Amino acid sequence: KLEVKNADVEMQPGRYPPCSIEISSNRFGMSQKGSPASMAVSTAKAGTACTTDIPDSALENTAMTKPTVCDGSLYSDVISGFNCPVVCASGYRAIGNLICDNGRWTTETFKCTNSPICGLPTSATKATNLDTDIIGVVQSETCGSITESGTSCMFTCANNKVGVGTIKCTDQNPVWQRGDDYVGCSDTCSKNPAPLMCATTADYNSCCS
Structure with a gap:
């Protein structure tokens, strides 16, 4: 049972895999919205349930001991x-997710780390030579709302633009820097079924006129 008072709860696919709930206080009936918090939500997948506890390797740097709340031999869900x-x-902090996938625990990309991490890119955390239209990273096993330092991520853009190349989470200030293949936010033609990248004004006039 989830009871919510004076708050707004939204499903936000992609924030945490496979799904998540975003909770922000006092969104409705107030002049300002509180800072959102995202919480991972399990989603049923085709396949076999996990009938064992999580592997010992997944317990490294955690505050958990066996049996855990994820022990499939004790809990049927x-x-x-x-x-x-x-x-x-x-x-x-946790990087990645520890998910039961068709009878086995996916431990390959999960860990608790004390390495520097990056949140989602903002004006305060992006290098000045990054495109101002960058608003997020493409969710993957290693990139998301919490990304470990040293990881390169594809990125998303505002204003109907598409991200080309990658940005890199670093221990510098600001933390988000250009990746080795960084290009930036390129214009797209929204009326086409698949967006066309328009690198120059001439290209844009040609494909989006």
Whole structure:
């Protein structure tokens, strides 16, 4: 049961895989919206449930001990798609998700780390030589609302533009810097079924006129 008072709850696919709930306080009936918080939500997948606890390797740098709340031998709801709510040790943050996938735990891209991390790119966290239209990163196993330093991510853009290349999470200030293949936000033609990249004004006039 989820009881919400004076708050707005929205499904936000892509913020955390496979789905997440975004919760922000006092959104309705107030002049300002509170800062949102995203929480991972499990989604059923085709396949076999996990009937064992998470592997010992997944417990490294966590505050959890066995048996955990994800032990499929104790709980019947650890179905394929179940996202184990791992609690990291003090000073550590979770990177990736520990998900039951057709009877096995996906530990390859999950860990609790104390390495520097990056949140989503904002005007305060983007290098000045990055496009001002960059508004997010493409969700993947290693990129998202929490990204570990040293990781390169594809990015999304505002104003009907498409991100070309990657940006890199670093321990510099600002944390988001250009990736080796960075190009920027390119114009698109929204009336086409598939957006066409228009690198120059002439290209844009040709494909979007």
